Amino acid sequence: MNPRRKKRLTLAVALIGGVAAIASLLLYALNSNLNLFFTPTEIVQGKKDTGVMPEIGQRIRVGGMVTIGSMVRDPDSLHVEFAVHDAAGGEIIVTYDDLLPDLFREGQGIVAQGVLSAPGKLEATEVLAKHDENYMPPEVAEAMGQSHEKLDYSEDQSKAGGYK
Template identity: 65%
Template sequence: MNPRRKKRLTLVLALVVGLGATVGLMLYALNQNMDLFYTPTELVNGKPDGTKPEVGQRLRIGGMVVAGSVNRDPQSLQVSFDVADIGPSVTVTYDGILPDLFREGQGIVAQGVLVNPTTVEAHEVLAKHDEEYMPPEVAAAMEKTHAPLEYSKEQKQGSTQ
């Protein structure tokens, strides 16, 4: 092999090895930051493909807050509550201020670490709402703004008849 081809071959091999190392490091970094979503039933029984999270794994869990399960510590911001879907419930512990929409019977998504097979220690709790939800301030502003418009439309329709 002549020196020119040998130089090209080493350059191409170096590029392939560098590209492979870069892709491998990116996949490793993404794997460290990936939080899989589980329902309470999937967390306890496993997903349909048989995978179950391990203790210490970061995850997200979503479901409805079980009525009567919210326990607040009067001395701190520590709160624990049960989350369920159609099957078994899972206990979520959280130390912080809960969202305004949080209440029993409300859907939530908690992001945290699995402490034991039925307990998640959350570091973030998000309250879900339906698509018809509107904050009270926005509803009042919409009512104030759109009421005169609807009245004027009714006047126009009444005058044309």
Template identity: 40%
Template structure:
């Protein structure tokens, strides 16, 4: 024979469900604590730098005249600038995105080195709202619309 009233049974089930949700949230937060990547602007990176080796993102503009390619052909050095004239040197080894040029926006994922240089693992180039892919630059509006329609047929 059940000694609890249905009202009390529901209350206990709701309490257990809430406890399980809180526990799952805490477990997820604990598991992801090292996966979080904080975003820094150049002025923030200089005024309050992250710990050396901590994974962060650095966002800003690629300084004009700062982009240099090392003799190995895959290592790039450049500076990321912010609004207040702040400047952070960056080193990246790999293939840069096609949109990555001086004067454009960039988000670099990586770590701050002991010498103050940001060592990027990944570069994400940003483009303005007027961006047109290279393949579509030579086409008129009608041809571009037709190509876009052909590439999306069957995707649902």
């Protein structure tokens, strides 16, 4: 093999090796920052299609309804503990050490993100309260009512613009 071809081959092999190393580091970083979504039943029994269960120490998101009568607050701190259940009957305990969202209440849908600390127990770092798509803050509704008045078109304007 002549020196020119040898140099090109070495460069090509080094380039392919570098791309492979970068791709593997990228996949590793994405995998370690991945937050998988589970329902309480899937945490307890595993996912239906794959049987995959989250591991202790894994960062996950869980969604469900806050079980009525399950919330326990520590009077001396922000620590709160509550149960989250789903329609299939699974239930897990969520602990949280920060201010809860204003829309949080028992019987309300939530999504909690955190680390699975024990089987069926999540130490949440973030709690999001769900609301329906029709929700509108009172301030926004009031502002829209004041600034969005119905326009009155004359008959000529209506005909020209196609409005009735």
